Amino acid sequence: MSFPDPTETFRQEARELLEQLEQGLLDLEQNPANDDLINSTFRALHTIKGSGAMFGFTAVANFVHEFETAFDQVRKGQTVATPALIEVALDAKDHIHKLIEQPDTKLAGGDAILEALRAVIDGTNAPVEAAVAPAESAVIALDLDEPAVTETAAAAPSTWRIRFRLPSDALVYGTNPLLLLKEITDLGPCVVTALTDTIPNLETIDPEVPYLGWQIDLTMAEDPHAAIDDVFMFLRDGMELSIVPLTGAEPAAEPVAVAAPVVETAPTPVAAAPKPAKAAKAKPAPAPAAEAPSAPPVDAKAPAASSMRVDAERLDELMDRVGELVIAQARLTQIAASSSDGNLKTIAEELERLSSGLRDTTMGIRMVPIGTLFSRFRRLIHDLSRDLDKDIEFITTGEDTELDKTMIERLADPLVHLIRNSVDHGLESVEKRLAAGKTPKGTVRLSAVYAGAEVAISVSDDGAGLNAERIRAKAEENGIITPEQKLTDQELNHLIFAPGFSTAKEVTSLSGRGVGMDVVKRTIDGLRGSIDVTTKAGEGSTMTLRLPLTLAIIDGMLVRVGNGRFTIPLSAVEECVELPEGIDGKGRNFLDIRGALVPFLRLREVFNTTTPAEPHQKVVIVSSGEGRVGLVVDQIIGNNQTVIKQLSKLHSPIKSFSGATILGDGTVALILDTAHLVAHGQTYVDRNKSEGKAA
Template sequence: MMSQDDAHRLAYLEEARELLADLEASLLELETTPDDTDLLHKIFRAMHTIKGSGAMFGFDDIAAFTHDVETVFDRVRNGQLGVNRQLLDLSFHACDHIRALLEPGLDQDAILATQGRTILDGFHQFAGEDAAPSLPEAPREGHPPEERRGCQPLIYRLRIKPHADMLATGNNPLHLLEDLCALGDCRLFLHTEALPALDVLDPESCPVWWDCVLRTTASRQEVSDVFVFAEDDCELIIDILDDSCAEDGEQAHKLLGQILVERGDITPEDLEAALSSQKRLGDILTDQGLVHPTQVASALAEQSAVRTLGQKAQPERLEKTSSIRVPADKLDFLVDLVGELVIVQAQIRQAVDERGDPALRSLAEHLERLSDSLRDSTLSIRMLPIGATFTKFRRLVRDLSGELGKEIELVTSGEETELDKTVIERLGDPLVHLLRNSIDHGIENPEVRQAAGKPPIGRISLSAAHAGGEVLITVADDGGGLDAAGIRTKAEQRGLIAPGADLTAKELYHLIFQPGFSTAKAVTSISGRGVGMDVVKRAIDALRGSVEIDSDPGQGTAITVRLPLTLAIIDGLQVQVAGEYYVVPLGLVEECVEMARQADGAERRIVNMRGEVVPVMRLRDVFGLGGDAPAIEPIVVAKVDGERIGIAVDRVVGEHQTVIKSLGRLYRDVEEFSGATIRGDGTMALIVDVPALVRRVAETDGLR
């Protein structure tokens, strides 16, 4: 069984990977807007979180490495260093190095240490410093990691008095307070008693100071680290007012006099003398000139803040979190159970229909509604926006374009489009190959583009959109397009097609998906071995999807991937043909109509629907089933690629919750079916892949 420490470490690993993804996205934005100070603060905070949490959970190597990188970025955000490509390249290498250090069980300590030293040397050279010193030990002051894990928040008191010349050193106290507020619930009190008149105010000095009450789960060292680069420029006092890790978990709120004595604003003797009067303590101390009115106001603010934060602590411990992390295998197991429940529910419904008992029918209908809701809820948990996957590709385009000496801009759209978690996970590699292909083969070199009248910066578009029960993902570039003649020559040389074979442009384009096929003149580290596009085709086929290619010579290429929304459960329309049952995905179905035979008994190939001519294909003929069609045939009207297609069947059974079962490797080349499902009586029904079926019929028999 996993220990609590192991669970915390796993949680940190997952959080760190998310932070690294956000960090890379921010670095890519910084490359286009190097003067964005908010972005620099965001990058610094991400690094600070990775470092602080790494030290807390025992990842000392990550904490030490990130500390040096963070130091350089602190100088950048303070305006002492500028943003350029060298800094960004080093930062991306640093992200890769931290990601490698996160890998569990990686036995390459010596290699990683050398890589880390090389990266840090690069940062120090960028900053104009000597080579990096030996990696320091991760900070361990305050509560040790084993003591701070799982603790409730602490309440800290901070007194921050900037020196008069603090601004001249490049430090800005407002930035420090910003970082402090990012650690938790922060209450600030500004002291202005030393602020001179406006006519004698030195604009380069800092005559104000702050008292602060901070409630946070961060350790004392993490709070102190906020001021690590300003220690010599300010007077800093940090005290713990309330330690929620104490056994009793509670501490009485302190009186005003106690707070002032603890702060050193008054002595115990002054307090004792003041208490002998009948006035309020704050008024007494102010009247006697022992404290300034702002000091009393600050102490009262602290007293109120501690009381408020202390009262807030208890309900927050019981409050539900807005989200939780669930292991993927548990979620997959839940979906499998829901799938089995859907099958059993269908069997119960059929049994109830056969018995005809009204009471049982009512219960069965209620069970069906609950089953539908549970199915929809479970599947919605698995649906994730594809935008996170798109973000990862910005780094890929940047690195490869730089390696090839090309200037390429990646434009994304439709990031909010949701897709099944499993589909997204298995979609990464195919999209990587498509993008690499566009970068290497599609986009020309800047000189070639300019000679052709194009802008020197190439453009790759990555988009996603819903289309019925499918998701369309398109990778398009404005490069030179596919060379149909070159593809034909290469295919004839390899014996893939007969010399002079009559093929359409699209048929020629699809030859690039053949194993080992490549038109590259030389093999490079990026492409040329004819593997990438073959991987794309196999991966998309495994997801029950399809790939389409459109290319305009000299203008660019667009590759569209069609994928089902989910691989688990769908709504389907169950139909019957020649005694066999089939399921048509309901997301593609527009309506059902009927078509009678012609007077001479001939079968119709088209149907007139409110003035629109819709071609019809008969499943009986397409699948080679025997028997005679009924005199009046039901027509299921589906929409494929924007066109309406009629599917003639013998009988429309009705809607059916379809739990998709794989057909197995033996039938992997049967494109017309995307899977199978189990009906209520235990028999099997095949799930029709309507787009693939339409394409096959159009290629063989034609639709007219």
């Protein structure tokens, strides 16, 4: 049995923590006084430092320690999270990422970042110190590594008794009690005693359970509650902990007796060497006679964890196996339908029910909220706003919309190009926005919403919009179109996705080479999706990506056209009607569906079928986005689970099909691309409107 590489496990967890750190810093820039954001950011740093030291990433631990020490002043209220501090902190986060991903490479720039961090802290300390100077006993930290001093005389040291027992699963998750004790002994002179009253017999002992409890008599001037909370910040909810003052107690120079049975193997209490107490946030001391309540014990029936980490390759393999199971189940169902054996039919029905449930469960595992992707672009907007000197408000909606994990991974680059295009080309400068009567702050909106069988992801801005004349002139200059060629507005807007096309007047680090939007088009085509472009001069543009929910297994409607069988994604089907008599295909192809005109396509003509048509043809009404079209077929066979198989590159020019599937009898049925067919059907609507205007 192979075990995962622990350093790779650390890297995966560190990436998540760094992403959390980045989001916290960006939120903190908007809300610098939010204590929850400050504490969560500090916890992320503290965890990265501890885990880095544990797994041998010494450079990471040392760098984060300096970062954490500086940021601790923000947590203690000794400085403010200014935009300058956030800017340097984001650079520090990027450097931590490089240290983790390239541990064997000597990276430069770390000292400069820490120096800039100290400069920002020193520069913002002065006004804070001045503001708190008149306050009685106000804490003013003059040096990050020295104990805090106060204006009034320092309080006399007092002794506090700390008792704690770790959660039952602490050792399983890698908690080292010795490191926790080391952090406590760093707070000041103390005496540490082990509590052995819960150690069972050797025959029943579980090496993964922390039976030992600990008692520490700590001498320090300040209330230790805040400092102890920092030590146990990741264990506090599941452990037993009490902190009480020892009024009139002797200084902790000798071990304090413990109310616990003494056994021969009990460790001898050891007095830690006295060390200067570190500064801690002041908290009101509890009443001398009252004992601080301990945390409630962990419920033994509660689940140990709510999620687990699984390799993406295993999920892909599971999906492949489920797909093969669905194909085998379809074959069994077909055999059972032609058999008179009742037991066989019962088994086939039961297997169909189970495979359908397994398919839905597996698909659910692969579905990921798109918010995990949206959150990455906040940093992009932040950096673009700084580089282009544009004030930008970034708004996201629909973060809970779920999409297949494979599509989430492949959507990152296209969305980066679309957002950069909106910021660079779409949003005007502050001067131009004010001259146009707009607010100085531009808006970029990223949204996701379910649209039938698809997910529509939109990137919109309130900028100047697309310049149709400039797009056409540039396209003619590059030879993409001819001067006499007539194009609709949609076709003209789609020219921005042509390879090498760019309206930028000069090449910059952000745009001008004409490769970004081409990448968007190729990626979305590879995902069987489509792109809609809407724009209005002076008001902005919207790029909408329409993508299927999944690339693996779908519910399909099996239909027959001539001698061929085809599958229509069931989620795109609205209804089925019979083709009215007397419609011979000449003239306008429209149906009246409850007062609405819906164009229809005869698939026999689209596929050049030569066999005689059925006397009573059916029309399947499908939708994509806001468009609808009817597909005329000879027969509706029924519904089935469809395992999508990608077509080869040789078939890529054929736009009517998005893939293929294997039926129960082993034959292949092509899957219709409803988005393409709906777009093809809408040409009838556009032509009808243009003819009506001409008349």
